[in-house]
Amino acid sequence: NAGVTQTPKFQVLKTGQSMTLQCAQDMNHNSMYWYRQDPGMGLRLIYYSASEGTTDKGEVPNGYNVSRLNKREFSLRLESAAPSQTSVYFCASRPGPAHRYGYTFGSGTRLTVV
Amino acid sequence: QQQVKQSPQSLIVQKGGISIINCAYENTAFDYFPWYQQFPGKGPALLIAIRPDVSEKKEGRFTISFNKSAKQFSLHIMDSQPGDSATYFCAASEGGSEKLVFGKGTKLTVNP
Numbered sequence: 597n598a599g600v601t602q603t604p605k606f607q608v609l610k611t612g613q614s615m616t617l618q619c620a621q622d623m624n625h626n627s628m629y630w631y632r633q634d635p636g637m638g639l640r641l642i643y644y645s646a647s648e649g650t651t652d653k654g655e656v657p658n659g660y661n662v663s664r665l666n667k668r669e670f671s672l673r674l675e676s677a678a679p680s681q682t683s684v685y686f687c688a689s690r691p692g693p694a695h696r697y698g699y700t701f702g703s704g705t706r707l708t709v710v
Numbered sequence: 711q712q713q714v715k716q717s718p719q720s721l722i723v724q725k726g727g728i729s730i731i732n733c734a735y736e737n738t739a740f741d742y743f744p745w746y747q748q749f750p751g752k753g754p755a756l757l758i759a760i761r762p763d764v765s766e767k768k769e770g771r772f773t774i775s776f777n778k779s780a781k782q783f784s785l786h787i788m789d790s791q792p793g794d795s796a797t798y799f800c801a802a803s804e805g806g807s808e809k810l811v812f813g814k815g816t817k818l819t820v821n822p
Binding site for chain 1: 716719744746751752753754755756759799808809810812813814815
């Protein structure tokens with residue numbers, strides 16, 4: 597099925613551990629995004645990639661790094677996880693900056709840092 | 711600084727009633743206003759969107775009303791159904807920007 601695929605769906609980390617959240621889309625979209633969702637906070641942009649080879653910071657980038665591996669894949673890395681990074685992470689994509697269309701979201705990765 | 715303020719945080723409506731969720735913004739450069747619907751355990755999905763050159767957009771039971779002078783927009787769900795129970799997010803973006811700014815969400819419960 598066409599869409600945005602995120603892996604893993606659930607993850608528990610210990611403080612200080614590192615991990616990479618994977619995201620892939622098969623819609624030939626140019627732009628990809630990582631958001632985090634916390635209770636009562638809505639969705640906050642962590643990083644985005646307007647096109648292959650470019651990445652930019654969003655609203656809450658501290659503690660994260662990203663890689664736009666190719667047009668399909670956009671990964672989010674936590675180098676040293678902290679309890680404050682416990683959240684649900686969503687990857688999204690859209691055709692490109694010239695397209696005023698909504699995002700297509702993945703189903704999320706629920707991360708707990710203990 | 712919250713760029714898009716959404717209210718209420720939660721809303722309980724009886725089946726068949728009208729659900730109304732409101733959003734307000736400050737940035738007059740915003741020119742695209744989507745609403746997203748999110749069911750538990752799922753990612754948000756685009757429900758309906760409006761641009762500021764129209765005051766209302768309707769798709770089935772869902773209507774966006776837009777008031778440019780007041781910098782407010784709202785989602786109306788007519789004949790609300792239990793299947794509409796979800797969290798709704800308003801959002802906004804400005805031309806040329808990659809960033810979509812979200813409200814904090816409204817949890818809607820429609821009782822049978």
